[in-house]
Amino acid sequence: MAAICSLYIINKSGGLIYYKDYGSGGRMDTNDSLRVASLWHSMHAISQQLSPTTGCYGIELLEADTFDLHCFQSLTGTKFFVVCEPGTQQMESLLKVIYELYTDYVLKNPFYEMEMPIRCELFDINLSQVVQKDRVVLLGR
Amino acid sequence: MQFFGGSEISPSPPTPTVSGNNAHMMYVFNRNGVCLLYREWNRPLHTLNAQQDHKLMFGLLFSLKSLTAKMDPTSAERGNLGVPQLPGQGCSFHSFRTNTYKLSFMESPSGIKIILITHPKTGDLRESLKYIYNLYVEYVMKNPLYTPGTPIRSDLFNTTLDQYVRSIA
Numbered sequence: 001m002a003a004i005c006s007l008y009i010i011n012k013s014g015g016l017i018y019y020k021d022y023g024s025g026g027r028m029d030t031n032d033s034l035r036v037a038s039l040w041h042s043m044h045a046i047s048q049q050l051s052p053t054t055g056c057y058g059i060e061l062l063e064a065d066t067f068d069l070h071c072f073q074s075l076t077g078t079k080f081f082v083v084c085e086p087g088t089q090q091m092e093s094l095l096k097v098i099y100e101l102y103t104d105y106v107l108k109n110p111f112y113e114m115e116m117p118i119r120c121e122l123f124d125i126n127l128s129q130v131v132q133k134d135r136v137v138l139l140g141r
Numbered sequence: 142m143q144f145f146g147g148s149e150i151s152p153s154p155p156t157p158t159v160s161g162n163n164a165h166m167m168y169v170f171n172r173n174g175v176c177l178l179y180r181e182w183n184r185p186l187h188t189l190n191a192q193q194d195h196k197l198m199f200g201l202l203f204s205l206k207s208l209t210a211k212m213d214p215t216s217a218e219r220g221n222l223g224v225p226q227l228p229g230q231g232c233s234f235h236s237f238r239t240n241t242y243k244l245s246f247m248e249s250p251s252g253i254k255i256i257l258i259t260h261p262k263t264g265d266l267r268e269s270l271k272y273i274y275n276l277y278v279e280y281v282m283k284n285p286l287y288t289p290g291t292p293i294r295s296d297l298f299n300t301t302l303d304q305y306v307r308s309i310a
Contacts, residue, residue, distance in 0.1 A: 005214035052165035052184040056241040065233035
């Protein structure tokens with residue numbers, strides 16, 4: 001079974017700009033994925049308000065019985081989050097790699113409009129390669 | 142389903158995961174969202190007044206519960222997002238971590254929610270929360286003078302809780 005179940009990228013205002021499913025129990029339909037993404041955006045913001053100390057940047061890891069959710073927020077407010085099996089390691093580095101791919105193949109694409117859904121072939125190809133590689137590493141352990 | 146075993150307090154509390162006092166605060170809510178107990182040990186930052194803070198916390202957990210039920214990759218059958226969940230139903234969420242704190246959450250079958258906020262490096266607190274729930278049953282629910290749904294004013298519960306939280310976190 002795949003270690004990574006799905007990947008979401010949301011822009012700084014909470015709109016879903018990329019969603020990819022890697023074999024979980026049925027793909028979410030478009031409306032639901034959009035709602036989940038914007039709900040996550042607000043949960044992330046509320047968690048900063050409830051912090052007992054200053055300097056909180058929001059939820060990094062959410063743990064449930066059946067999955068873990070790792071979230072990475074870039075400096076410009078774009079959030080990347082993956083849903084994976086509980087206890088999967090090295091998701092932070094995977095998210096950083098995905099962020100690098102995003103900057104290389106999406107932001108440097110002259111036809112890409114900021115904050116709009118991502119439709120870049122090169123990004124898709126490289127992303128699936130990275131996820132495949134990650135799976136092989138996980139299987140090899 | 143056996144949820145927490147007997148109502149007896151287990152003779153030895155779960156072993157602490159990290160030593161040193163790093164618990165920030167704790168909330169207890171009932172199924173209607175009334176804050177029964179709020180304890181604060183170490184909280185330098187207050188962004189809101191107490192009532193707003195409790196509401197925000199309850200709202201966050203309410204939404205996170207339906208979010209996690211919706212996102213669950215193992216089950217194809219999911220509820221509708223935003224539909225209130227029954228107490229204890231489909232709640233697989235147990236903690237989240239930010240760079241400044243870790244929130245651990247437990248809900249009993251009757252809808253009592255216990256929330257403990259600690260240092261981000263704290264380990265798994267699920268057993269500790271069950272122990273706190275047992276304390277609640279012993280010192281609050283078994284108190285004949287306590288009316289369910291009202292804020293908890295029991296010195297005995299508070300001192301035992303303080304002692305225990307200091308030992309775990």
